[in-house]
Amino acid sequence: MLNQKDLEAFNILGEFCGQRDIPELTTAALQQKYKISQADVFVLFGGSILYGVDILVKAIQNKVAKKYLIVGGYGHTTATLQQTVAHQYPDLQTSDMQEADLFAALLKKRFNLQADYLETKSTNCGNNITYLLDLLKQKHIDFQSIILAQDATMQKRMSACLDKYVSADVKIINFATYQNHLTIKNHEITFTKDIPGMWTPERYMKLLMGEIPRLTDNTDGYGPQGKNFISHVDIPEKVRQTYLFLNDKHPQINRPSNNLYSS
Template sequence: MKLSTTDIANINLLGEFCGPRDIKSLTQTELKQQFGIKQADVYVLFGGSILSGVDILAQAIQNHIAKKYLIVGGYGHTTATLQQTVITKYPDIPAKQMQEAEIFAALLKKRFNLQPDLLETKSTNCGNNITYLLALLKENKINFTSIILSQDATMQRRMSACLRKYVGTDVKVINYATYQTDLIQHQDDLEFMPPVIDMWCPERYLTLLMGEIPRLTDDEHGYGPLGKRFISHIEIPQDILRAYKDLHDKYPDINRPSNSKYSF
């Protein structure tokens, strides 16, 4: 697949918007500087991430960035890809019989000899990722006024907006997407810079990004208060809307429609 310089710039604009990081690094120093706290009450990794999301979780635990660590994820639209990747790289992990959270927990143990405090294994989409997470925290009497969310960069902003629907403004919701990278054109190939281990193929990444903007748009078709009411309102800048429109007009078939199998 060969894209123009303008196409690449538009894709990277969407990527930067969808995958925010509110702190530069998962360190107590950075957390103190940006949010005035030394530790968050809760850190959550969501199973929709690429495999290297486990590296981010390990970093969070090693840096004592939070008091409690959770992995959330049952079986959703990215699970089959995750399972196949794990089977190929770690054949001793029975990924085919495991939910997303269980897979990441197994990887965390195998690669870093670490373990999370809790797993949520029943959710299938961003909506019940959050509602089941909140139920699990309540069940275990874990109160929080600060929480760090790490999701695949394509879905990070939506995950944060979904949580915002359920918590008050007194709660610090801190984004830390599991990767930040740009798409580049290298001769006839699309590549990521900096490289990300186990990254989506460029075509899959583009499909995920293009599926996000309609979901984030607060109109009758989107997920916001004016639409399906799955997430809180998100203000989308004009340059992001223009970038999406230019790409959609040029590549109308690249999108990710909702799958009722994993619906709210």
């Protein structure tokens, strides 16, 4: 049984993984931190919850980038996303849609907006990035700054993956599609914020627990010393100890990698 101390531990993992480098998606925030009024590219990744569309809309309305892309084919979160969209928007035929197509359909239906380009073939964080870079090259889009918006549980890994492929002078700007905290209300585990399309607490915790081993730069992780999928990530000792505490106490809450979506 999880208690409030356990949930506070999960919140430490969530704050670490769900990185936001600016407090809000505005030109003023970009100017203050990076001395730019617009990023060259804004990317929403399909692994996010549905609220990612709202984040993309804010980006478009606030003109924070020159080009807007949605990236995502069929991965480990797609079936859940399809079911959620089908439940909320039964008139949309979601069964054959890839993640980017789903988000684009919602963007059009809810806000009558569209992204500049979609990438619909990628299945994991690694080829989310490599296919994105291929698309940018194909469309002759040069960039020195790029905003990444991914599910909070996977934001840190997505950024580290892009960092592996671009030069050090490219500004990678993180803006996780949500920030939320677990708590207990009426003897049930829930979230402090009611965010549309939010994972169940159980799924959210499992996603977080799966990230720390992936981000850890050792022989089992995704960093240069392991599978070399991402650049090195510094994991603070507090985060490492928090993960070890949770893994020891609740070993059933973890998410091993799924070879079905490897490339």
